[in-house]
Amino acid sequence: MLRLMIVDDEQIIREALSSMIDYTSLGYEVIATAKNGMEAYDRIRDDYPDVVITDIKMPILNGLELIERASRIDSRITFILLSGYGEFEYAKQAMKYGVRYYLLKPTDKQELINCLDTIREEKKQKEVQQKAEQALLLKDMQSPLEQGLLMEALDQPDNFPQVFKKYQGLLSFPEKGLYACICSFVEETYLKSFLKDIVRILLSCGAESVFPVIYVKNSALFVLSSPTLAHQETIRQSLEELHYPQQCVTFETSFLHGDTSEDLFAQIISKISRYERILLIRPETGETRDFHNNMAAPWRISKLREAFTASPAETDIPSLLDSVFTPSMTPDVAKNIALGLFLNPDNSGQEPPLDIA
Structure with missing residues (x-):
């Protein structure tokens, strides 16, 4: 629901505007009315409406002054300006504040409905666009965030809960339901082939990887969701059946579990903390980040x-x-x-x- 405020110095007009439309059916909630621009400005600072219907001529603070002040504290507010005949010059002044919606008094019900419908759809489209832009931004930041989590956790072991909470929301980790698989004796010479097989194995058993593969000195660790015993057994068997040229030792597979995602990553950090060189690899694309653990901290x-x-x-x-x-x-x-x-x-x-x- 969009939050709507009505501002007019004439009580009869405020009441008429408040009751002439079923705002709820249009996706709006009338949160306040105000009898002048100053009162409206105070309410805007407290209630942050999405849309404000305001008259131009009002005592203390007129509609244009209200728009100017309110735009400084929240540029996302959409204003619908009510003007009478002969007030077009005032309306033109409002254009510099981005006001695009004008209604003549007395206000026509259908015109107001059409105006509110247009604003609602515009805000909905803008919200969808913003979410898409945020998703792209987070996708671009995904790899640096993943590396940042490990580096900060390795560098601040006594502060791990705070470090993890800082990254948990950004990386969309659930509170529970994650587990890790560790595959040992994976030599770096056939790591690329191994990663391709990981993608195939996880796809075949319906398991989802939620973090890049962590590779440290002949061991590969990957974090998965859907921790069923059937998944684990399928992954174990599939990994231990893999074989590559010049591979001398059969892979060994083990699993890590935690009551929460934070518990699981605390175990992962303890496992990799003694290694100087750490690789983060996205198996689907082969993107690799190589960083060094500060062993002399x-x-x-x-x-x-x-x-x-x-x-x-x-x-x-x-x-x-x-x-x-x-x-x-x-x-x-x-x-x-x-x-x-x-x-x-x-x-x-x-x-x-x-x-x-």
Whole structure:
């Protein structure tokens, strides 16, 4: 329903305009009437009508002054100007504010209906156009938003709920009903063929991918809706039956579930957080985004120092180091982690044990 306001200094005209038409049947709701431009302006600031029917000549603030002021606070309001004979010059002035609808007094009922019908259809078309433009804009922003979610979540693990909520609406994630499939031992040499087969497999079983494939060091993870056991088993069997030239190891498939979408993505972030290089791939188009996880971020260094300090036995130290300095890590990243670890003391001021160095 469009919100309608009627403004006229003559009570009999306000009442006549309010009752002469079944506004509800035309898709309108009369939210207020006002006896002068100042009163109308105050109501507009509070109620934000979609359409205002206003007289030109009124005390305190006339119709043109009302239109000028109201247009500054909400340019989307459509005005229907009521004018008497001999007031055409006033009407011409209103054109510079975008007013296109004029009715002569006394107002003809059918003319007003036609006017309201036209405005309703125009606003409906404009709303459809705006939604289409917003959809295109969001589509253009989809890939940067998806990458932004992962990068912020990886960089702010303690703030993950807030990060996820910021992106959830923009990426249209449901509250529940998502799950993730992880396929291991997917070497990058045959990744393109694997992605084509993913599209075919998901299409054949009616599963829908809601996020690009996340690829980290021989593992591909994709997020799906419709988490039925039948879907999972079909996907598992289909993936484990795939084979490519020079493939030495059979694929292994596992699934992640969460009570909510936020829970699921928290698990995904924990799975990929130890990898430096992360690929985001849209399997339908092959569009690929390659970004690097900041393994030497201060919060990571701090947590690593805490782990070393809290380690109950010296034999645990090599395991901790092995979990950090993986074979896929570049020498530069390893150097940055080492420098951050040994040159920046933690809050306690304690130096790291010499045997760790």
